Amino acid sequence: xxxxxxxxxxxxxxxxxxxxxxxxxxxxxxxxxxxxxxxxxxxxxxxxxxxxxxxxxxxxxxxxxxxxxxxxxxxxxxxxxxxxxxxxxxxxxxxxxxxxxxxxxxxxxxxxxxxxxxxxxxxxxxxxxxxxxxxxxxxxxxxxxxxxxxxxxxxxxxxxxxxxxxxxxxxxxxxxxxxxxxxxxxxxxxxxxxxxxxxxxxxxxxxxxxxxxxxxxxxxxxxxxxxxxxxxxxxxxxxxxxxxxxxxxxxxxxxxxxxxxxxxxxxxxxxxxxxxxxxxxxxxxxxxxxxxxxxxxxxxxxxxxxxxxxxxxxxxxxxxxxxxxxxxxxxxxxxxxxxxxxxxxxxxxxxxxxxxxxxxxxxxxxxxxxxxxxxxxxxxxxxxxxxxxxxxxxxxxxxxxxxxxxxxxxxxxxxxxxxxxxxxxxxxxxxxxxxxxxxxxxxxxxxxxxxxxxxxxxxxxxxxxxxxxxxxxxx
Amino acid sequence: xxxxxxxxxxxxxxxxxxxxxxxxxxxxxxxxxxxxxxxxxxxxxxxxxxxxxxxxxxxxxxxxxxxxxxxxxxxxxxxxxxxxxxxxxxxxxxxxxxxxxxxxxxxxxxxxxxxxxxxxxxxxxxxxxxxxxxxxxxxxxxxxxxxxxxxxxxxxxxxxxxxxxxxxxxxxxxxxxxxxxxxxxxxxxxxxxxxxxxxxxxxxxxxxxxxxxxxxxxxxxxxxxxxxxxxxxxxxxxxxxxxxxxxxxxxxxxxxxxxxxxxxxxxxxxxxxxxxxxxxxxxxxxxxxxxxxxxxxxxxxxxxxxxxxxxxxxxxxxxxxxxxxxxxxxxxxxxxxxxxxxxxxxxxxxxxxxxxxxxxxxxxxxxxxxxxxxxxxxxxxxxxxxxxxxxxxxxxxxxxxxxxxxxxxxxxxxxxxxxxxxxxxxxxxxxxxxxxxxxxxxxxxxxxxxxxxxxxxxxxxxxxxxxxxxxxxxx
Numbered sequence: 001x002x003x004x005x006x007x008x009x010x011x012x013x014x015x016x017x018x019x020x021x022x023x024x025x026x027x028x029x030x031x032x033x034x035x036x037x038x039x040x041x042x043x044x045x046x047x048x049x050x051x052x053x054x055x056x057x058x059x060x061x062x063x064x065x066x067x068x069x070x071x072x073x074x075x076x077x078x079x080x081x082x083x084x085x086x087x088x089x090x091x092x093x094x095x096x097x098x099x100x101x102x103x104x105x106x107x108x109x110x111x112x113x114x115x116x117x118x119x120x121x122x123x124x125x126x127x128x129x130x131x132x133x134x135x136x137x138x139x140x141x142x143x144x145x146x147x148x149x150x151x152x153x154x155x156x157x158x159x160x161x162x163x164x165x166x167x168x169x170x171x172x173x174x175x176x177x178x179x180x181x182x183x184x185x186x187x188x189x190x191x192x193x194x195x196x197x198x199x200x201x202x203x204x205x206x207x208x209x210x211x212x213x214x215x216x217x218x219x220x221x222x223x224x225x226x227x228x229x230x231x232x233x234x235x236x237x238x239x240x241x242x243x244x245x246x247x248x249x250x251x252x253x254x255x256x257x258x259x260x261x262x263x264x265x266x267x268x269x270x271x272x273x274x275x276x277x278x279x280x281x282x283x284x285x286x287x288x289x290x291x292x293x294x295x296x297x298x299x300x301x302x303x304x305x306x307x308x309x310x311x312x313x314x315x316x317x318x319x320x321x322x323x324x325x326x327x328x329x330x331x332x333x334x335x336x337x338x339x340x341x342x343x344x345x346x347x348x349x350x351x352x353x354x355x356x357x358x359x360x361x362x363x364x365x366x367x368x369x370x371x372x373x374x375x376x377x378x379x380x381x382x383x384x385x386x387x388x389x390x391x392x393x394x395x396x397x398x399x400x401x402x403x404x405x406x407x408x409x410x411x412x413x414x415x416x417x418x419x420x421x422x423x424x425x426x427x428x429x430x431x432x433x434x435x436x437x438x439x440x441x442x443x444x445x446x447x448x449x450x451x452x453x454x455x456x457x458x459x460x461x462x463x464x465x466x467x468x469x470x471x472x473x474x475x
Numbered sequence: 476x477x478x479x480x481x482x483x484x485x486x487x488x489x490x491x492x493x494x495x496x497x498x499x500x501x502x503x504x505x506x507x508x509x510x511x512x513x514x515x516x517x518x519x520x521x522x523x524x525x526x527x528x529x530x531x532x533x534x535x536x537x538x539x540x541x542x543x544x545x546x547x548x549x550x551x552x553x554x555x556x557x558x559x560x561x562x563x564x565x566x567x568x569x570x571x572x573x574x575x576x577x578x579x580x581x582x583x584x585x586x587x588x589x590x591x592x593x594x595x596x597x598x599x600x601x602x603x604x605x606x607x608x609x610x611x612x613x614x615x616x617x618x619x620x621x622x623x624x625x626x627x628x629x630x631x632x633x634x635x636x637x638x639x640x641x642x643x644x645x646x647x648x649x650x651x652x653x654x655x656x657x658x659x660x661x662x663x664x665x666x667x668x669x670x671x672x673x674x675x676x677x678x679x680x681x682x683x684x685x686x687x688x689x690x691x692x693x694x695x696x697x698x699x700x701x702x703x704x705x706x707x708x709x710x711x712x713x714x715x716x717x718x719x720x721x722x723x724x725x726x727x728x729x730x731x732x733x734x735x736x737x738x739x740x741x742x743x744x745x746x747x748x749x750x751x752x753x754x755x756x757x758x759x760x761x762x763x764x765x766x767x768x769x770x771x772x773x774x775x776x777x778x779x780x781x782x783x784x785x786x787x788x789x790x791x792x793x794x795x796x797x798x799x800x801x802x803x804x805x806x807x808x809x810x811x812x813x814x815x816x817x818x819x820x821x822x823x824x825x826x827x828x829x830x831x832x833x834x835x836x837x838x839x840x841x842x843x844x845x846x847x848x849x850x851x852x853x854x855x856x857x858x859x860x861x862x863x864x865x866x867x868x869x870x871x872x873x874x875x876x877x878x879x880x881x882x883x884x885x886x887x888x889x890x891x892x893x894x895x896x897x898x899x900x901x902x903x904x905x906x907x908x909x910x911x912x913x914x915x916x917x918x919x920x921x922x923x924x925x926x927x928x929x930x931x932x933x934x935x936x937x938x939x940x941x942x943x944x945x946x947x948x949x950x
Contacts, residue, residue, distance in 0.1 A: 033933070066868055066928045080868040315923075326933050327926040348921050355925035364925055393541055393555040425930035426901040429937075430908050432923055437912040446823050448790075448907055450830035450839055451802040453541050455900035458508070458801050462904075 026340055027113055027128040028053040029103045029276070031060030033326050034307025035134030036084070037333025038340065039095045045341025051095045052126060054115050056102040059158040060086055065326050067161035068184075071168065072191035078162055106131065106280040108300045130302050130340050133282075133290065134333070135273040137308035137324045142179065142204075142268050146240030151248035152264045155188065164265070168195050173262030176200070177251040179237050180268035181208030183356040183363070186220060188265055189229050190359055200230040200259045202237050202251065212417055213369050213403045215384050219419040223361045232259070240264055270324045272309040285311040287322040294346040296336035304340060306332035306347075313349030316367045316414055316435055317376040323350050351435040352415075355425045362424035366432040367415025370405050379409045383469040387461040389423030391453035398422055402465040404431075404441075411440040411473050416465070423461070430462050441470045498523045501815055502588055502603040504578045504751070506530030507537065508801050509782025510609030511559070512808025513815065514570045520816025526570045527601060529590050531577040534633040535561055540801050542636035543659075546643065547666035553637055581606065581755040583775045605777050605815050608757075608765065609808070610748040612783035612799045617654065617679075617743050621715030626723035627739045630663065639740070643670050648737030651675070652726040654712050655743035656683030658831040658838070661695060663740055664704050665834055675705040675734045677712050677726065687892055688844050688878045690859050694894040698836045707734070715739055745799045747784040760786040762797040769821040771811035779815060781807035781822075788824030791842045791889055791910055792851040798825050826910040827890075830900045837899035841907040842890025845880050854884045858944040862936040864898030866928035873897055877940040879906075879916075886915040886948050891940070898936070905937050916945045 026042055028035040031053045039051045053060065059082060066081040075081060086097035098115075101124070105114040114125045139154040141147065151173075153164050167173070176192045178185045181203030192199045201208065201224065208224075208231060209217040224231055236254045240261075243249040250258045272289035283299035285291035289311035296304050308324035310332070328350055338345035355364035367373075373380035382405045390397035400420030406413055416431035418424045434444050445467055449460040457464075501517055503510040506528045514526045528535065534557060541556040550556060561572035573590075576599070580589040589600045614629040616622065626648075628639050642648070651667045653660045656678030667674040676683065676699065683699075683706060684692040699706055711729045715736075718724040725733045747764035758774035760766035764786035771779050783799035785807070803825055813820035830839035842848075848855035857880045865872035875895030881888055891906035893899045909919050920942055924935040932939075 063866060063868070063928065063933065065926070065933070066866055069869060069928055074870060075868045325926070327924070327935075330933055331921070350923045353923045353925045355927045355930055357927060357929045362930070366923070366925070391538060391541055393538070393550045394544060395549060423901065425925055425927070426898065426905070429905045429922075429924045429935075430901070432925065433905050433908040433912075436918070436922055437908075437914070439912070443911070446806070447904075447911055448825045448828045448841070449802070449904045450828045450841070450900055450907065451540070451800070452830045452832060452900070453538065453544060454832045455830055455837070458538065458540070458805055460802075460904075 023048045023050050024129045025050045025127065026130045027126055028132045028134060030134035030136050031055030031097055032136060033329035034333040035132060036061040037330050038132050038306060038337035040093055041334045041337025042341040043094055045338060045343055049341065053095060053097045054101040054103050055097065055099045057157045057159050058099050060097055060099065062158045067155060068187040068191040070161055071165050072194040078158060081158060103276060106276050108280050108303060132336060133277055133305040133309060134307045135276060135309045137270040137272050139266060140269040140271050141266060144237050144240055149240055149242060149248050152240055152266065154266050167263060173197055175260040176263040177202060177259050177261035179266045182267065182269065183209065185267035186358050187356055188267060189224065193227055193229060200232065202232045202235050204236050206234050212365055215401055215403055216363055216417050216419045219361060219401060220358055220363055223359050227359050270308065274309060285320050287311040287320050289322050295339045296332055296347055304336045306336045315349040315351050319376065323352060325354065351432050353428060353432040355428060360421050361419055363419045364424050364428035365417045366428050367435045368405060369415055373405050373414045378407045378414055380405055380414060381408045381472055383472055385465045385468045387464045388457055389420055390455060391457050394453045396422065400424060400461045402461055404465045404469040406441055406469050408473060411442060413439055413441060413444060427462060441466050441473065445470060498525050499604045500525045500602065501605045502601055503528040503607045503609060505609035505611050506535030506572055507611060508804035509808040510607060511536040512805050513607050513781060513812035515568055516809045516812025517816040518569055520813060520818055524816065528570060528572045529576040529578050530572065530574045532632045532634050533574050535572055535574065537633045542630060543662040543666040545636055546640050547669040553633060556633060578751060581751050583755050583778060607811060608752055608780040608784060609782045610751060610784045612745040612747050614741060615744040615746050616741060619712050619715055624715055624717060624723050627715055629741050642738060648672055650735040651738040652677060652734050652736035654741045657742060657744065658684065660742035661833050662831055663742060664699065668702055668704060675707065677707045677710050679711050681709050687840055690876055690878055691838055691892050691894045694836060694876060695833055695838060698833050702834050745783065749784060760795050762786040762795050764797050770814045771807055771822055779811045781811045790824040790826050794851065798827055800829065826907050828903060828907040830903060835896050836894055838894045839899050839903035840892040841903050842910045843880060844890055848880050848889045853882045853889055855880055855889060856883045856947055858947055860940045860943045862939045863932055864895055865930060866932050869928045871897065875899060875936050877936055879940045879944040881916055881944050883948060886917060888914055888916060888919060902937060916941050916948065920945060
């Protein structure tokens with residue numbers, strides 16, 4: 001019944017719909033984390049709500065973060081990355097989904113969105129009562145000659161992941177070049193290595209992992225070197241060169257050096273998809289992403305936005321920030337779904353927590369790094385310690401490097417970063433929780449953290465790091 | 476020089492010392508976590524302080540928590556469990572240590588402690604300006620006929636651990652019975668199993684792990700069963716029976732059943748060593764342990780106490796509690812050392828965090844369990860969820876069972892417990908940190924926790940558990 005309702009509307013393509021008696025309608029632009037979380041939550045809150053999600057690609061509700069493990073052959077089939085299919089959304093949650101529909105226009109006055117059916121090129125229009133823009137982000141694409149070649153990939157959607165995987169499976173590239181040295185590039189470097197591909201990373205800044213402290217970047221660089229990944233820093237790819245068959249074979253650096261590459265992946269950051277919102281007159285924030293209030297409402301009434309296309313409040317700096325992450329998108333989706341469904345929920349912001357695995361290394365961050373903290377106006381300082389992850393006598397105890405950033409005047413924690421072979425991933429969450437509570441170093445030092453030799457030294461690395469930082473406070 | 480000073484005093488054994496010009500003297504009773512942390516910190520604060528630690532056993536400053544791994548042959552030599560030897564304390568930290576000296580009397584009026592040199596039986600007296608009682612705890616010993624037999628062990632000190640290890644190495648017992656079903660008993664059950672010993676646990680209550688929620692106890696019981704450890708609940712050992720050679724062979728239960736046991740370990744809880752303090756007229760608290768203020772000072776001026784002999788404030792219930800743990804002892808030691816050394820530090824209390832490993836299972840707790848929360852006067856309720864520890868499609872993702880205890884009226888978190896094959900140990904610390912900050916479930920639900928498929932689902936199990944609990948709040 002629900003499906004029929006939307007199909008009915010589709011036949012009036014291009015027309016303004018104005019049915020007299022009907023339920024309230026929510027249209028969701030973008031069918032991934034934020035969009036589908038919101039759709040589901042809104043329907044749970046209000047079972048009379050009619051919900052239609054319009055998705056440009058063929059997939060909805062998948063784990064983009066799982067793609068490196070799929071490319072690496074650690075996940076058997078891409079369907080394992082999909083939480084819920086469009087059919088399941090229809091059947092189990094009463095949410096209609098149209099894939100391969102790219103929204104090209106929003107008219108806030110007429111409460112109408114126009115989409116192109118990518119299979120036919122036809123335009124269709126849909127009336128909404130409430131609209132959620134969850135249009136996500138897209139890869140930032142630096143100018144490189146030869147970028148349009150088919151063996152030059154970006155990684156954002158599941159379709160991108162499937163394309164890369166197919167290429168690796170079928171063409172068996174011997175070499176890959178990654179343009180960009182952020183953590184997604186590093187995860188993909190590991191995936192390519194696992195597939196036996198000789199991999200290079202090209203980073204334009206003076207080191208990889210620009211958002212991390214230099215100590216973490218050094219550990220990551222050592223891990224890459226240990227796994228025979230070549231890293232070129234202070235380098236820009238100027239040209240992607242093809243062989244005689246037209247296939248990509250090399251990347252030329254600014255220095256003139258040529259790097260072998262049967263496959264090129266551009267992973268140089270994410271930018272928010274704001275064009276639709278901007279065209280519709282919605283306010284963008286200082287970061288360039290869509291500005292929303294605590295309820296995730298845009299500057300237009302009845303239009304909400306969530307996920308990688310919006311800016312968030314950084315709870316440490318108190319300033320707007322751009323943090324495109326799946327966890328945030330899911331939380332925002334639930335908040336906005338509650339608000340659309342008739343409740344009241346607030347999205348408070350983020351402290352900037354992230355973790356990733358690089359071969360045998362876990363690397364994590366939360367809060368501000370020293371540079372960002374200084375830029376944000378704090379009287380910032382940092383301390384780095386190296387502590388064992390478990391009791392020193394216990395098998396598999398490994399050093400963890402922890403950097404704690406703090407305000408020297410107030411004694412408040414501002415951020416923390418960690419790297420080590422184990423015991424990093426959830427330990428960073430103690431710092432994340434401390435940041436959310438605006439804890440001072442002194443308060444953190446009193447925390448009653450868990451201890452047993454297989455999991456921690458008697459002084460947890462968190463406490464050791466914080467106590468070392470306190471030593472600097474007293475000076 | 477330092478050593479000579481104390482040796483000089485020892486020659487005046489039994490006499491009251493009253494040297495005219497001298498530095499301030501600290502005597503520490505008990506040379507483990509609390510005592511030696513305090514001694515070290517006090518000396519760092521005040522390098523003129525003369526410090527003497529009197530230890531009943533032959534070892535100081537060791538990891539008692541590491542003993543199960545030593546018995547299991549996972550730690551090669553017991554010296555690996557020792558952080559700092561008496562000689563190193565003397566040479567590197569200027570702290571004198573006398574082992575095999577059991578303090579038998581404290582005279583607060585004369586500021587004197589009397590010890591027995593266990594090697595000779597002679598009494599020696601030492602004058603103090605400040606005294607720290609870090610006398611620890613001792614095993615609770617239920618009445619059992621045959622308890623005095625040499626193959627009936629308790630586990631508290633490193634010497635106990637060495638005795639058990641020697642017995643296992645030399646006598647190759649085929650069977651062991653553990654009296655008590657707390658987590659130290661469970662750790663030792665694993666150690667015995669790793670040594671090929673057929674192991675039974677006898678617990679007088681209706682289930683093992685009485686301080687944990689029933690769900691955690693069930694998972695632990697299943698893990699024990701899976702590793703062929705027999706568990707007898709609602710059972711009391713009435714007699715330890717010997718064979719013809721005089722060696723322990725069986726334990727008789729109240730039911731009449733006889734359990735084979737070439738080795739018996741009584742692990743039925745810990746009680747604080749308070750006799751010296753009580754005899755000296757110091758105030759004991761409602762838990763029976765020594766009462767101290769925020770500075771860790773007892774009811775007598777210049778006498779401090781720390782570690783397993785004192786009671787602590789439970790920060791969740793706000794009430795006195797007894798929580799004999801190495802982490803707490805270390806923290807208290809540092810606090811009391813700072814206060815003795817001329818600074819001002821406060822020990823705030825504990826939230827009651829603990830973790831242990833049982834074969835392939837990690838089991839952790841923090842805060843109050845449902846029963847304790849109800850008893851403490853909260854309008855307590857609990858929710859249990861079962862969530863994957865990592866992204867479902869990621870290798871080694873395992874279910875974690877999480878129980879969240881909360882106050883139904885205020886929405887505050889009161890406690891949490893977890894069990895699972897991975898991802899438990901440091902995840903509990905998020906709850907511990909939340910408890911220290913008196914967070915409500917709603918606040919925890921907003922935490923920006925780390926996510927990557929190898930470490931967590933996109934909704935961290937902590938958030939899933941808290942959101943499930945919030946569902947109960949609304950009802």
